[in-house]
Amino acid sequence: MKEKLREYARLLIRIGLNLQQGQRLVISCPVDCALFARLCAQEAYDAGCSEVVMNWQDDALARMKYLQADESVFDQVPLWRRHFFNDYALEGTAYLAISASDPENLKGVDTQRLVRSQQASGAALKDFNRLQMSSGFPWCIASVPIPSWAAAVFPGQPEQSAMEQLWNAIFKAVRINGDGRAVERWRQHLDTLHRRMDILNSLNLQFLHYTNTLGTDLTVELPEGHVWEAGDDRTQAGQPFIANIPTEEIFTSPLRTGVNGVVYASMPLAHDGNIIDGFSFTVKDGRIVDARARQGQESLVAAISVDEGARYFGEVALVPYDSPISNQKILFYNTLFDENAACHIAFGEAYPCLKGGRDMSKEELKARGLNDSITHVDFMVGTADLSIMGTTRDGRKIPIFLDGNFAI
Numbered sequence: 001m002k003e004k005l006r007e008y009a010r011l012l013i014r015i016g017l018n019l020q021q022g023q024r025l026v027i028s029c030p031v032d033c034a035l036f037a038r039l040c041a042q043e044a045y046d047a048g049c050s051e052v053v054m055n056w057q058d059d060a061l062a063r064m065k066y067l068q069a070d071e072s073v074f075d076q077v078p079l080w081r082r083h084f085f086n087d088y089a090l091e092g093t094a095y096l097a098i099s100a101s102d103p104e105n106l107k108g109v110d111t112q113r114l115v116r117s118q119q120a121s122g123a124a125l126k127d128f129n130r131l132q133m134s135s136g137f138p139w140c141i142a143s144v145p146i147p148s149w150a151a152a153v154f155p156g157q158p159e160q161s162a163m164e165q166l167w168n169a170i171f172k173a174v175r176i177n178g179d180g181r182a183v184e185r186w187r188q189h190l191d192t193l194h195r196r197m198d199i200l201n202s203l204n205l206q207f208l209h210y211t212n213t214l215g216t217d218l219t220v221e222l223p224e225g226h227v228w229e230a231g232d233d234r235t236q237a238g239q240p241f242i243a244n245i246p247t248e249e250i251f252t253s254p255l256r257t258g259v260n261g262v263v264y265a266s267m268p269l270a271h272d273g274n275i276i277d278g279f280s281f282t283v284k285d286g287r288i289v290d291a292r293a294r295q296g297q298e299s300l301v302a303a304i305s306v307d308e309g310a311r312y313f314g315e316v317a318l319v320p321y322d323s324p325i326s327n328q329k330i331l332f333y334n335t336l337f338d339e340n341a342a343c344h345i346a347f348g349e350a351y352p353c354l355k356g357g358r359d360m361s362k363e364e365l366k367a368r369g370l371n372d373s374i375t376h377v378d379f380m381v382g383t384a385d386l387s388i389m390g391t392t393r394d395g396r397k398i399p400i401f402l403d404g405n406f407a408i
Contacts, residue, residue: 106273122374221258309373342382
């Protein structure tokens with residue numbers, strides 16, 4: 001176990017962030033995961049990091065705050081917090097987020113408090129959010145188990161057993177088996193993603209038509225000059241990094257006003273400390289005009305209400321149903337894993353997936369048809385029978401997905 005943990009920390013620092021000599025690192029991490037955060041910090045210093053700065057989080061304190069803090073708190077972001085995130089982002093500091101929380105930690109919290117807090121944060125952390133979406137600094141999101149999360153994934157199991165099972169599932173998802181060859185396996189995996197990415201970019205697609213037996217019947221128009229991207233990226237300064245570990249996706253951004261039809265979520269969504277399940281969207285000219293959920297209706301409506309852009313889409317991502325995460329047949333209740341088990345779509349902010357998009361201003365990206373929002377929420381739509389038919393700009397029909405997997 002110790003060797004796997006060290007290999008995981010090494011993977012995140014050396015490959016996920018590709019931390020450079022003299023670069024500073026910010027780690028956002030739950031207090032429950034302090035042991036693993038220390039391993040990452042040590043690996044960072046071994047790689048020549050100039051300083052590791054910690055940003056600790058705690059589920060229990062977050063719940064207390066949202067239930068009991070003064071109303072005024074949710075419309076404010078302290079000046080120190082603005083400087084912490086914005087200044088480090090402008091400096092090019094590497095950012096590691098260790099994502100682990102109870103999927104229902106904020107159940108029963110007033111959703112308007114969550115919305116107001118997100119709106120305040122979006123306004124205050126504009127530099128951080130802009131630079132993160134446009135690869136202005138290297139960033140990586142990864143996860144390690146905590147007891148409350150493990151209990152949600154493996155209900156009814158003793159705590160130690162649930163934690164062990166979740167650790168094993170995560171190690172499998174991130175291609176770590178204790179032999180020290182995770183980096184080699186990741187390079188091979190990225191090669192596979194790039195081959196498919198190159199094929200998609202060569203097709204010059206204009207439309208994607210999603211259908212399955214859940215009832216999804218959605219047409220997505222892609223903007224002219226769009227580009228498909230894979231799980232790895234480069235900062236504007238040329239530093240390679242991998243934003244999500246694990247990652248199985250190839251993604252691009254849709255035309256803001258070019259999405260029409262109905263789409264059904266294929267998996268529950270853990271969002272803002274609540275679980276949303278059995279939900280669907282009806283979309284007209286890109287805008288979500290109806291949202292319905294069997295569980296978490298209030299949370300779903302809140303999620304698409306943080307600003308006007310939250311009712312439009314910012315990402316379409318292709319993930320084969322036959323993949324290392326999906327094949328485990330585990331519902332992780334953590335979007336980092338669940339989005340890499342199935343094709344997904346995000347409502348909210350668009351990545352600048354256009355030729356030359358990273359050099360464009362917000363106004364230029366909007367003029368080219370991309371969505372602008374302070375939120376970006378992925379939800380899963382892939383199923384074993386998902387079909388995606390592509391139409392090229394010269395009118396050719398090309399199957400992109402058949403029976404849940406790539407047809408190209």
